[in-house]
Amino acid sequence: MSVTISGGKLRRITRLAGLDGRFRMMAIDQRGSMEQAIQSATGEEAAYEQVAKMKTMITKILSPNSTAVLTDPIFGYPYSVMDVPRDVGLLLAFEESGYVDDGVGENERASVQIANWNIEKAIRSGADAIKLLIYYHPDASPSACNHQKDFTKYVGEQCQKYDLPFLLEFVCYSLDGESTNTLEFASQKPDLVIRSVEEFTKPQYKVDILKVEFPANLKFVEEYKDRDFYMGAPAYTLGEVEEFCRDLDAKSTLPWVILSAGVDIEEFIENVKISSAHGASGFLCGRAIWKDAVPLYPNEDAVAEFLRGEASVNFKNSNIAVSNATPWFDHKSFGGLKNIDLDKKGSNWYEIY
Amino acid sequence: MSVTISGGKLRRITRLAGLDGRFRMMAIDQRGSMEQAIQSATGEEAAYEQVAKMKTMITKILSPNSTAVLTDPIFGYPYSVMDVPRDVGLLLAFEESGYVDDGVGENERASVQIANWNIEKAIRSGADAIKLLIYYHPDASPSACNHQKDFTKYVGEQCQKYDLPFLLEFVCYSLDGESTNTLEFASQKPDLVIRSVEEFTKPQYKVDILKVEFPANLKFVEEYKDRDFYMGAPAYTLGEVEEFCRDLDAKSTLPWVILSAGVDIEEFIENVKISSAHGASGFLCGRAIWKDAVPLYPNEDAVAEFLRGEASVNFKNSNIAVSNATPWFDHKSFGGLKNIDLDKKGSNWYEIY
Numbered sequence: 001m002s003v004t005i006s007g008g009k010l011r012r013i014t015r016l017a018g019l020d021g022r023f024r025m026m027a028i029d030q031r032g033s034m035e036q037a038i039q040s041a042t043g044e045e046a047a048y049e050q051v052a053k054m055k056t057m058i059t060k061i062l063s064p065n066s067t068a069v070l071t072d073p074i075f076g077y078p079y080s081v082m083d084v085p086r087d088v089g090l091l092l093a094f095e096e097s098g099y100v101d102d103g104v105g106e107n108e109r110a111s112v113q114i115a116n117w118n119i120e121k122a123i124r125s126g127a128d129a130i131k132l133l134i135y136y137h138p139d140a141s142p143s144a145c146n147h148q149k150d151f152t153k154y155v156g157e158q159c160q161k162y163d164l165p166f167l168l169e170f171v172c173y174s175l176d177g178e179s180t181n182t183l184e185f186a187s188q189k190p191d192l193v194i195r196s197v198e199e200f201t202k203p204q205y206k207v208d209i210l211k212v213e214f215p216a217n218l219k220f221v222e223e224y225k226d227r228d229f230y231m232g233a234p235a236y237t238l239g240e241v242e243e244f245c246r247d248l249d250a251k252s253t254l255p256w257v258i259l260s261a262g263v264d265i266e267e268f269i270e271n272v273k274i275s276s277a278h279g280a281s282g283f284l285c286g287r288a289i290w291k292d293a294v295p296l297y298p299n300e301d302a303v304a305e306f307l308r309g310e311a312s313v314n315f316k317n318s319n320i321a322v323s324n325a326t327p328w329f330d331h332k333s334f335g336g337l338k339n340i341d342l343d344k345k346g347s348n349w350y351e352i353y
Numbered sequence: 354m355s356v357t358i359s360g361g362k363l364r365r366i367t368r369l370a371g372l373d374g375r376f377r378m379m380a381i382d383q384r385g386s387m388e389q390a391i392q393s394a395t396g397e398e399a400a401y402e403q404v405a406k407m408k409t410m411i412t413k414i415l416s417p418n419s420t421a422v423l424t425d426p427i428f429g430y431p432y433s434v435m436d437v438p439r440d441v442g443l444l445l446a447f448e449e450s451g452y453v454d455d456g457v458g459e460n461e462r463a464s465v466q467i468a469n470w471n472i473e474k475a476i477r478s479g480a481d482a483i484k485l486l487i488y489y490h491p492d493a494s495p496s497a498c499n500h501q502k503d504f505t506k507y508v509g510e511q512c513q514k515y516d517l518p519f520l521l522e523f524v525c526y527s528l529d530g531e532s533t534n535t536l537e538f539a540s541q542k543p544d545l546v547i548r549s550v551e552e553f554t555k556p557q558y559k560v561d562i563l564k565v566e567f568p569a570n571l572k573f574v575e576e577y578k579d580r581d582f583y584m585g586a587p588a589y590t591l592g593e594v595e596e597f598c599r600d601l602d603a604k605s606t607l608p609w610v611i612l613s614a615g616v617d618i619e620e621f622i623e624n625v626k627i628s629s630a631h632g633a634s635g636f637l638c639g640r641a642i643w644k645d646a647v648p649l650y651p652n653e654d655a656v657a658e659f660l661r662g663e664a665s666v667n668f669k670n671s672n673i674a675v676s677n678a679t680p681w682f683d684h685k686s687f688g689g690l691k692n693i694d695l696d697k698k699g700s701n702w703y704e705i706y
Contacts, residue, residue, distance in 0.1 A: 007434050011479030014439045048700045073703035078695060081360050086367045087440035116704040123476060124516045125706060126364030163477045342431060347401045350426035351469040353478060 003334050004343040007353070008163025009208060012128040013328065015089040016068040016165065016209075021327025021337075023209075023257045023282030024065070024319050025089075028058050028080070029072040029131070030286060031097035033262070037294040052079040054297060058290050059083045061307040065315040070131050070284060072097075073117055077125065089128040091167060091284075094119075094155055099135050104144040107177040109135035111151055119158040129165040130155065131211070131284075136170040138195040149199070156206030167284070169211035169259060170196050186217035186235040190244040194251055201253040209328070210256040211284050214271040215244040229267040242278055249279025255328040256280055260288035265314045269321050276325035283322060289314045356687050357696040360706070361516025362561060365481040366681065368442035369421040369518065369562075374680025374690075376562075376610045376635030377418070377672050378442075381411050381433070382425040382484070383639060384450035386615070390647040405432040407650060411643050412436045414660040418668040423484050423637060425450075426470055430478065442481040444520060444637075447472070447508055452488050460530040461497040462488035464504055472511040482518040483508065484564070484637075489523040491548040502552070509559030520637070522564035522612060523549050539570035539588040543597040547604055554606040562681070563609040564637050567624040568601050569594040582620045595631055602632025608681040610634055613641035618667045622674050629678035636675060642667045 005013075017023050031051070038046035038054060052075045059076070060083035063069045068089030071077055077092060084090050094117070099109035111134045122130055132155045134148045152168060159166035172192045174180055180189075193215040200207055218224050220235035236244075248256070258275045260268045260283070268288035276282070290311045296302040329337045344352050358366075370376050384404070391399035391407060405428045412429070413436035416422045421442030424430055430445060437443050447470070452462035464487045475483055485508045487501045505521060512519035525545045527533055533542075546568040553560055571577050573588035589597075601609070611628045613621045613636070621641035629635070643664045649655040682690045697705050 007430065008478045011434055011437075011443065014435075017439075019439065073706075074700065077360065078698035078702035081364055081695070082367075082690075082693070084364075086370075086372065086442075089439075090364065114703060121703065121706050125361045126516070163479070337435075340435070342434070345431040347427065349431035350467060350474065353426075353474050 002339050002341040004341050006163045006344070007342050009165050010340070010342065012089070012163075012165050013208060015128045016091070017282070017328055018067045021281070021329050022322050022325045023067060023284065023328065024322060025068045025070060025091070025257065025282065025284040026062055026066040026289065026315070027070045027259075027284055027286030028055050028290075029070050029076060029093040031072055031075065033287070034075075034294070037291070038297055041295045041297045048075065050297070051075045054294060054303070056080045056083060057300070057303055058293065058307060061304065062290060062311060062315055063088050065312065065319065068128065073114065073122070073125075081126070090126060091129040091131045092122045092125070092127040094122075094130050094132045095134070104147060105141045107175055108137075108140050108144040109173060110144060110147045111135060113151075119155075119162050119164060123162045123164050127164065129167050129208075130159050131167045131169060133169040133171065135173050136196050137172055137175055138192060138199065140175060149205075152200065152205050152207070156204075160206050165208040166206060167209040167211055168200055168205065168207040169284075170200060171213060171259075171261065172196065181217070181219060181231065183220055183233045183235055186220040189213070189217055190215045190236070190247075194244065194248050197248055197252050197256070201251070207254055210252060210254050211259050212248070212256050213261060214258055214275060215248050216241040218267055218270055224270070227266065229264055242274060245275050245278035245280070252279075253333050255326070255331040255333065258283045258285075260285040262287040262291060264288065265317070269317055272318055272321040273324075276322050279331075280325055281328045281331060282325050283318060285318060289318060355692050355694040357694050359516045359697070360695050362518050363693070363695065365442070365516075365518050366561065368481045369444070370635070370681055371420045374634070374682050375675050375678045376420060376637065376681070377675060378421045378423060378444070378610065378635065378637040379415055379419040379642065379668070380423045380612075380637055380639030381408050381643075382423050382429060382446040384425055384428065386640070387428075387647070390644070391650055394648045394650045401428065403650070404428045407647060407656070409433045409436060410653070410656055411646065411660060414657065415643060415664060415668055416441050418665065418672065421481065423639075426467065426475070426478075434479070443479060444482040444484045445475045445478070445480040447475070447483050447485045448487070457497040457500060458494045460526075460528055461490075461493050462526060463497060463500045464488060466504075472508075472515050472517060476515045476517050480517065482520050482561075483512050484520045484522060486522040486524065488526050489549050490525055490528055491545060491552065493528060502558075505553065505558050505560070509557075513559050518561040519559060520562045520564055521553055521558065521560040522637075523553060524566060524612075524614065525549065534570070534572060534584065536573055536586045536588055539573040542566070542570055543568045543589075543600075547597065547601050550601055550605050550609070554604070560607055562634075563605060563607050564612050565601070565609050566614060567611055567628060568597040571620050571623055577623070580619060582617055595627060598628050598631035598633070605632075606686050608634040608679070608684040608686065611636045611638075613638040615640040615644060618642065618670070622670055625671055625674040626677075629675050632684075633678055634681045634684060635678050636671060638671060642671060
């Protein structure tokens with residue numbers, strides 16, 4: 001039995017991935033973290049033009065390595081859209097950077113949309129997909145969880161209305177306000193990520209692609225004890241980490257890609273290799289590839305040199321790491337290209353679409 | 354002074370052309386002429402599925418040669434959209450095939466839209482541009498001319514509303530109902546085409562790209578008297594034909610591409626070479642490339658073999674013929690990539706877009 005999808009979503013998902021069906025996507029939609037990184041580099045509050053300039057340089061130099069680029073509609077699109085090549089897909093962010101804490105418990109996080117930005121503008125501007133980032137902890141209070149669920153549902157409905165693919169990213173956080181780079185949080189992480197996958201692959205959210213955290217923290221895996229990123233006190237074995245990925249894949253009714261959350265490139269590439277071998281369809285990665293360019297600002301020559309050199313090597317290595325990934329159309333939710341059909345077709349398609 | 358354009362139109366025009374800014378576009382939106390050709394091949398009225406099948410085969414085999422494919426929303430999109438590669442742009446036809454004669458004079462032609470089809474559906478379905486074909490004779494009655502002008506204006510406004518590029522095609526016809534392949538019509542053709550260009554490049558039509566007939570008929574050019582397509586009785590010299598192209602280009606405030614109107618490939622390639630040398634930005638060509646495949650139907654193996662062989666060679670030769678064409682961004686209306694800017698930008702782009 002074939003799997004059906006709207007023509008508009010199908011055409012656009014095709015643009016996000018390579019011909020091989022694997023996602024090699026770059027994120028340059030960071031706002032808060034980019035402003036902070038520029039401020040650290042210059043010692044002064046980042047101006048709008050500086051953030052826009054940094055994004056333009058990264059987009060121009062690195063996007064040809066990607067199958068699609070995720071940028072934001074504030075600093076990114078208005079200055080960088082001409083630097084996204086014609087054969088590279090375009091995703092636009094929907095959420096306001098960071099989170100708010102109105103109406104949720106202590107340390108809890110609620111996501112909101114960018115004011116005066118909407119899906120109709122995104123499709124008009126030529127976006128091939130919408131990306132929504134929500135902070136989500138499955139054990140947060142019902143008010144916090146429901147806020148995030150309702151927001152996700154709203155975006156899913158809007159995307160369906162315009163046949164724009166919906167890529168949902170969820171990032172977990174610590175309910176006690178502590179760092180997530182602890183042995184304790186690392187131990188919880190597989191369960192937290194996989195339970196979030198179970199929630200947001202439910203059909204009512206109308207998500208098309210999941211952007212998920214790696215369902216473990218390799219800083220606490222003994223097999224990596226010789227690596228710079230190792231933090232000691234193992235939480236699980238590499239074999240268990242692989243099992244977390246398989247479990248995630250088994251529970252995901254959607255193709256999924258891995259995010260980098262700003263880890264160093266060495267650790268990210270391990271994340272990509274392991275997840276690709278166990279069901280992921282690629283990555284959507286920003287800082288792991290280009291973050292070391294920002295401290296070189298405002299020396300634009302040095303930034304460009306880093307992007308053309310080390311960052312490009314990072315990107316190529318990341319691309320190599322997805323060679324085992326599952327093409328989106330071969331994910332069990334689609335079952336192969338030959339199994340995919342339009343939800344509406346036939347001689348009256350133009351009337352009923 | 355920079356030329357401004359909306360982000361949505363800019364992003365999409367970029368997808369229609371190659372990286373080099375030249376349009377190598379294929380038309381497979383024929384409906385009436387395709388049904389007739391299939392009927393000629395099989396001896397029976399063409400069924401919907403036969404037309405859809407032929408379009409699917411042509412799209413699948415030939416579109417990788419193109420920078421963009423124009424298809425129709427009746428027989429084309431619902432069966433072929435999966436066969437347009439991710440890096441090939443997609444144009445959709447807006448007009449009903451053929452023309453009507455209600456409210457216009459004898460032998461005059463009025464174009465109408467496909468009922469229950471609209472620009473909102475087109476953008477939702479992932480189209481990168483709308484193509485409108487109108488039959489137009491500048492000396493037709495005011496009612497006929499005004500009908501076509503009003504229809505064009507309507508489509509232009511709708512396209513602007515959704516930031517979808519608007520490609521306008523106009524085809525001249527004989528007001529006395531005779532063939533256009535006569536010495537008399539050939540003599541009039543340069544003037545008719547160029548006056549139509551002057552009309553429809555006016556800003557009120559909001560056209561982005563013109564698809565024009567070659568502004569002469571090489572069947573009546575003495576320099577081609579040894580070619581199969583020569584019909585004798587020269588109407589003008591090759592030098593004059595080149596001057597017609599230069600004149601067209603001087604009068605067009607928009608990038609323009611050449612259509613094939615079903616002439617044989619040998620003549621079409623001459624059209625493309627001459628127009629490319631004098632200001633055209635490429636072609637949007639259908640039948641000249643693939644028409645000889647249709648008489649082989651219903652022998653699908655023979656159709657596929659022709660498409661992979663001779664038709665692919667036709668396409669490659671057509672692509673070579675545009676190597677002198679003017680990149681769209683270098684047309685005088687844009688003045689180079691560096692001269693193009695978004696009509697809206699800055700830190701509040703997402704609010705004002």
